[in-house]
Amino acid sequence: MVDDFRWPLGPPGAANFDLPSSARVYDFLLGGTSHGAVDRVMGRDLARAEPLVVSIVRENRSFLRRAVTFLAHAGIDQFLDLGSGIPTMGNTHEIARRVNPDARVAYVDIDPVAVSHGELLLGAAARGVTVTHADLRDPEKVLAAPAVTEVIDFARPVGVLMFSVLQHVSAADDPAAVVGGFLAHVVPGSALAVSHLTADDPRIDIDAICGPTRAYPSGRATPRSADELAALVEGLDLVEPGLVFAAQWRPEARRHRGPLAEPCCGHRAAVGFLPA
Template structure:
């Protein structure tokens, strides 16, 4: 149980578009070095970094995992992606990464944060055909999959890469994260793929309370860390590719010319990629 008592942040009302409160998408953007955030998001980000200095490497390694996972799937033949909880567009977005391999790859971005969606529409605009941005709550797969901007871009009669990068931790136990994953997987054809990263609750090298405590202020879902065993249940039934469910930094890492302190493979997230069996 995370102790909230030492944090000054107010409790964010569920599903509120309250710009006086920090949001996970905007704080994430700040920690990545982006520009699409406000003063309250910077305050939260700095509080998190002071409380747990590894938080910056955590979000950067998650972004690096996105790049490696999408690249792998594109080379494996996946040419359309549903990016759930996509956040605020910054350099190295899913469609940019996928199109380095498959120039006409199609991507439907989905996020609950209205600011993230507005920035996505502005930054992507009409310049990227085959790419859409939708405001929707991934906790309700039927509504996501029926959204016009999703159905206009993705052909669900063909394999789709379903992406859940650092978003399932914002689905509380009350909203059944396993059921959410199962519903999306059930709605795509065999040969589709699932890529997941999730804040882990049993990495002894990070102070998980320091990270999760302040996130009670997020209007759309505080962070709920989960253990390796709990995460394995979320991807049960998916045929995981090597190396399976591991820390994000350990999933098919790229060779690095120089090593430094950010190479420590804790990074707070566990991650996995796999395919939907026939």
């Protein structure tokens, strides 16, 4: 198992290039370029400790693509992407705009380095797309942020996106209350798309994945069971197939063959609409 104490701990939201960040490690595991040496070290350690970690991350990314495409086809044209990481190629605004060129996206992340990268990558060309440095554990502050209100009209349905981020919200910070804090401010017809590291995938060494993440300033990953995740989406009208492993959620016709061809992939996922 990877040594938990390779890196010193730092305060949440601090810009510290000496610490790995979940956003930048995720970028590295996806094959991106917006990361540093310390993030590559963490990513390689994770891959050695649990060889399926790259497939897990890529399957979560694939779920993002399918979920956003589904919501855009369902008429959602504005998205609040919480814990968005680094909005590089193939992220939410690009996917949504393949369906609706006028789709608007507000990205939010706690990592100031990821936010700065996002601002540079998006530039002035991406009108209707903003990036905000904020902590999703404070929904009121996020929802009032100028860059969020600039592109999101909360009087209309919103797609609230929480991809592989709620595992960084501890039990003490009450992830159900965080989800509820956002859903309380959106109108009926809005949607939640969520994926979360699961505690009960028997093919994954979850300790090998979660142990090293205590070095993240955003918080150590806390995997949750299917029952715990069901509580997070309680009250929503889940679309078929409901809360399932991410690989099972409306898979594409031609799925890759490999170690994760079976419907176990480390994340559970769901998409649901807020009823009237």
